[in-house]
Amino acid sequence: MRRITTDVLIIGGGLAGLTLARQLRMEMPKISITVLERGSRPAPEASYKVGESSVEVAAYYFAEKLKLKEHIDTYQLPKLGLRYFFPQGDNSDVTKRFEIGPSEFPTTPSYQLDRGRFENHLHELNLENDIEVHTKCRVQQVNLLPGERHEVKYIQGSEVKSIDCRWLIDAAGRKNILKRKLKLEKENKLHNGAVWFRLDAEVDISCLSDDPEWLKRSGPSKRLSTNHFMGPGYWLWFIPLGSGSTSVGIVFDNKMHNIKEMSSFNKALAWLYKHEPQCAKLIEGYRDQLQDFLGYPDYSYSCKQVFSAERWCITGEAGVFIDPFYSPGSDFIAYSNDFITDLIVRDFRGEDISQLAGSHNSVFMKLAEVVSMLYEDLYPKFGNGLVMKQKILWDSAIYLGVTCLMYFHNKLFDAEFLARIDTDLARYNHLLRSVAEHFKRQPITHDAKLDGEYVDLTKTFLFGRNLNKELQIDYIDDETLIMRLRDNINLLEKISESIFNNIDIAWNFQPKDGQEKNEMESLCSET
Numbered sequence: 001m002r003r004i005t006t007d008v009l010i011i012g013g014g015l016a017g018l019t020l021a022r023q024l025r026m027e028m029p030k031i032s033i034t035v036l037e038r039g040s041r042p043a044p045e046a047s048y049k050v051g052e053s054s055v056e057v058a059a060y061y062f063a064e065k066l067k068l069k070e071h072i073d074t075y076q077l078p079k080l081g082l083r084y085f086f087p088q089g090d091n092s093d094v095t096k097r098f099e100i101g102p103s104e105f106p107t108t109p110s111y112q113l114d115r116g117r118f119e120n121h122l123h124e125l126n127l128e129n130d131i132e133v134h135t136k137c138r139v140q141q142v143n144l145l146p147g148e149r150h151e152v153k154y155i156q157g158s159e160v161k162s163i164d165c166r167w168l169i170d171a172a173g174r175k176n177i178l179k180r181k182l183k184l185e186k187e188n189k190l191h192n193g194a195v196w197f198r199l200d201a202e203v204d205i206s207c208l209s210d211d212p213e214w215l216k217r218s219g220p221s222k223r224l225s226t227n228h229f230m231g232p233g234y235w236l237w238f239i240p241l242g243s244g245s246t247s248v249g250i251v252f253d254n255k256m257h258n259i260k261e262m263s264s265f266n267k268a269l270a271w272l273y274k275h276e277p278q279c280a281k282l283i284e285g286y287r288d289q290l291q292d293f294l295g296y297p298d299y300s301y302s303c304k305q306v307f308s309a310e311r312w313c314i315t316g317e318a319g320v321f322i323d324p325f326y327s328p329g330s331d332f333i334a335y336s337n338d339f340i341t342d343l344i345v346r347d348f349r350g351e352d353i354s355q356l357a358g359s360h361n362s363v364f365m366k367l368a369e370v371v372s373m374l375y376e377d378l379y380p381k382f383g384n385g386l387v388m389k390q391k392i393l394w395d396s397a398i399y400l401g402v403t404c405l406m407y408f409h410n411k412l413f414d415a416e417f418l419a420r421i422d423t424d425l426a427r428y429n430h431l432l433r434s435v436a437e438h439f440k441r442q443p444i445t446h447d448a449k450l451d452g453e454y455v456d457l458t459k460t461f462l463f464g465r466n467l468n469k470e471l472q473i474d475y476i477d478d479e480t481l482i483m484r485l486r487d488n489i490n491l492l493e494k495i496s497e498s499i500f501n502n503i504d505i506a507w508n509f510q511p512k513d514g515q516e517k518n519e520m521e522s523l524c525s526e527t
Contacts, residue, residue, distance in 0.1 A: 237250075
């Protein structure tokens, strides 16, 4: 049996494993890093993997932290935000549907990523940076040896091999290698399913209507948004890819829709003709260009622990996957890879990481819990445009105003900084729970007439636009950053009062320098 030795072994050469390997190499040029990948390279473009739509955290992680901006700008697509179309009648006329979306690109960007193309580029970069990558490997046995070097036995071709390592990282996705071995499976309260497919064509939802007023809403192109077509208990996505393909998916509440009715492309198309006839007709024109079709009957899950001082960690879908609605999957890769990199760097410096590993695990799991909470009982409300307007803008504000602000300044894994704002975060978490419970109590449908209305996130949601722009600010010290976080939390508390009292929020509020943010007469107007 051939035996190999490495400092860090990453099981899984997908997005989570490849980005972690690059991040570790950038931080520690001299350690040995090995990746075991079950598949082969290069992967096909328009790969079957989901996770093409990134939001601000993941976009910053890929472009800035991992220095991949040149590749992204050249070979991937810019993202014109998240766009939503709510149901109206039989959904046969998109111009009559209530729409939420931006008309301009934001200051802090996000991207649409062709996963096959992106992972192939990462793979090549890792090889250039002396990272060992072994493809077509099937893990056979994992032996975790606390205080010693871990051992992994795997099969490559017809040969059985063994590799020992100081650090072992499970990035092997839903195979859940370490989760199953250590019995770390953890259920959550989300029970949704999804089916998706790729079409070898630039499917453009702008083709749904030639109405000039409707077309001009989206500025550069509706196609470049992550487009959500909403209905009670489901949403349909259209995501463009840099390779020229288009990703299409149906995500649904298992209590309201049955995956058996959409378990093949033909069945999914028939289901769409029933619920989204305009979109179905658009897709029908490209049926001969179908590239793949996959699905999960129950995709969401959690994990009891993802980081250990015994020098093993779990990242990506091997640990936690929540829901694709706000495109948070790659965000969680960024969070976990940052935590893991911090632990490994400190360990190789000779630091005691026993307490830090527990702290990092606690913060990560709290993030997962909070984000999961945002989705609980959410899908039935997708038919209520009034409720979802407030919900979408609220969730965007808390993401940009707190989570992104902390991530962009490397504070999510700064234990001392987190200790300083512990009281503020407790107040913030209580606020999130209260608002989430309020939204759960809202009706599934509404009587208000929203035919053809449009909320332009660029011109109407100026509060969110400013929060996005403020992510570019380089705060001079922690105290100034803490003041900004507290200001944002204070304002969110005031906004929550309007939500509780059924007052529509004037999201175009722009406080002037020195103006108190709690002046609610500037924030709200009664509906």
